[in-house]
Amino acid sequence: MSVSLGRVSLRPSRRPPLVRGTLGGSLYGRIVVGTVLTAAGVVAAVYFIVHATLVDVGRTWGERLADRTRLAEWRASCEADPRHAAQDLGDGLRVVPFDVRSGRSLAGSIDHALATELEAGAPSAVRVDWLGRTVGARLLVAAGGEGPCSAFQIDRRLDHLAVKEIRVAWATALFVALFVLLAGALVAVLRPLLRRLSILERAAAGVGSPEVARQVSGSDELGTIAEAMARAFEQITLDRERILREVRVRDEFIADISHDVRTPTTSLQLSLEELDERVARDAPDARPLVRRALADVVYIASLVANLGMARKLSDENGPLPTLRPVDLRSIAERVALRCAIFAKRQGIVVEHALGEAPVLVMTDPVILEQMLTNIVENAIRYNEVGGRVALTLDRRGREGFVVHVRDDGPGVAPSELPHLGQRTFRSSAARERDPRGSGLGLAIVRAGCDRFGWTCGFATLEPRGLEVALEGPVVTETPPPGAIIR
């Protein structure tokens, strides 16, 4: 059989790097441009609204001040002496006459831009200055007729407080407007952003689903990240499939090896068993050699079985073993019988007391059998000729069971007890007795207990020996007879 066990590696993608978008296309650029435009728009809008309002207020005020009676009075006064007709009316109010046709005045300077509007036929023209150094309003109004007193320019300068009030009002209005608009803009920008982030989050949670990440379309940073994630997911999916394929090949390889090794091992074991019978009869001196050979065959068989089992149990992401109602008593009896034969060949006695009634537990019978075999075989392997091993099964009240495996072998130092069952750990006594050994056996016992929800305890015995205890719940409801595995 030729099987390639390829190495598992994660290679980075060799695709070209993703190109970042331009300023307008990037998320950053969009936010900057969007913010500047929004701010400019808000400022302009507020300015025009405030300005138009003030112009309107200024015109109303001016036209109310310069009613026909007052215009007539000013005209009469002006015509008496046009050169000195400019007059201060107090409260920052100043009136200057001028010629509506020429836009010139003999008494002071005239706002030519506004004068042009009057010349064009408008009854009045207004300017409001509320942001410059001189804050106030200017109204040009035609008084009728011709000459240097045919129109008047009315200026009103505002005092400090009024100026301050206007500026505070302006700033407040600007601030409120900016706040409202920015909030709106943020919502408008952030909502789709959050929605896309949420899709990305879903995509990240379900690694291996590139199509989810691709739902976040767009050429900005988020779109770029989503595309990168989608590519990474594709790579992860490919790698995962490759790894699973390789693991499957490895598992099949181990299973095939395990299967193929069992047949010659059986043949060897049977031959050695026959040989042991003959040697015991004809050449007892050679018996230790046969015992050693038998122990080695059993070790090889258990190593192969444990390799496959360890592979199954160590795969935390693999399918959990299907737990079924199993008669623990009958499995333990099978293990006791098998191990007692091996033990007898090693000059060790295995006793068992398993009660009479079935003890139903939820478990995987194959794993359970291997667990019990490992414990009992360990007790035999590390014991000496004349040693004893006991396998017992008792109920713990109505809802539990306890399996004990005791031996009077060299035992384990108390300081080493907590490490028993850790992968690759072997006690110093075990190493001394037999330098080979993988430490897999008890690791499988621990892992099996974890899977079944059982506990596994180790204790030293006086004057020597080790006790292993497995405890767990029994099935309290009677399953249908066909469902029980014995």
Add this chain to the structure above:
Amino acid sequence: MPNPERSSILLVEDDAAMAATMVRALRSSGYEVELATDGERALALASSRTFALVLLDLRLPFVDGYAVLEKLRKRDHVPIIVVTAGTELADRLKAFELGAVDFLAKPFWIEELLARVQLRLKRPKRSEVARRVSLGTRVIDLDARTVTGVELTRVEFDVLLFLLDRRGQALTRDFIASGALSVGGEVDARTVDSHIGRIRKKLGAEGLFISTVWGVGYRCELEP
């Protein structure tokens, strides 16, 4: 020697060395054995005569072991023990589903093979417990609840009876306590020790029939 009519075994095994060892062991235990090294031969042999038991290896050339199992079961009700190198539960379940009565996982021991075969061919019937049982020189009358020459309390007699009923079997203290002492409640397993101690003392020489089994508890021996 087992009755040949009841003890003819069909062994289906393609590995020559293993088959030879199995045949030798079975024949030396008094069974008549026919060997088939492939599925077709097995089916042919099975249709030509009746067997008391079939030992069937599941990995066979030409015809798959499961197919042989299914065909054999359809033909008659011969008990079939499958011999398998498979470690998957599914393999075992499939074998049971197709009608196997037991399985023997490779690698196995000859003694194990013989024990499994014997279990199927000579299922011991649970005999009626004799109403009078001898223990050395003493006779135990189960109806009168007496032991010659000894006065046992009710509880001591219950414990002795429990052990006698299971003569030859090792029993845990918990098992003895729950079977012989517990009346509607749990009994400390160590109480068993004191009862056994008193029974041994009262029985004198016959007390040696009750041996302590290391790591387990007690056993009523067949011989002292």
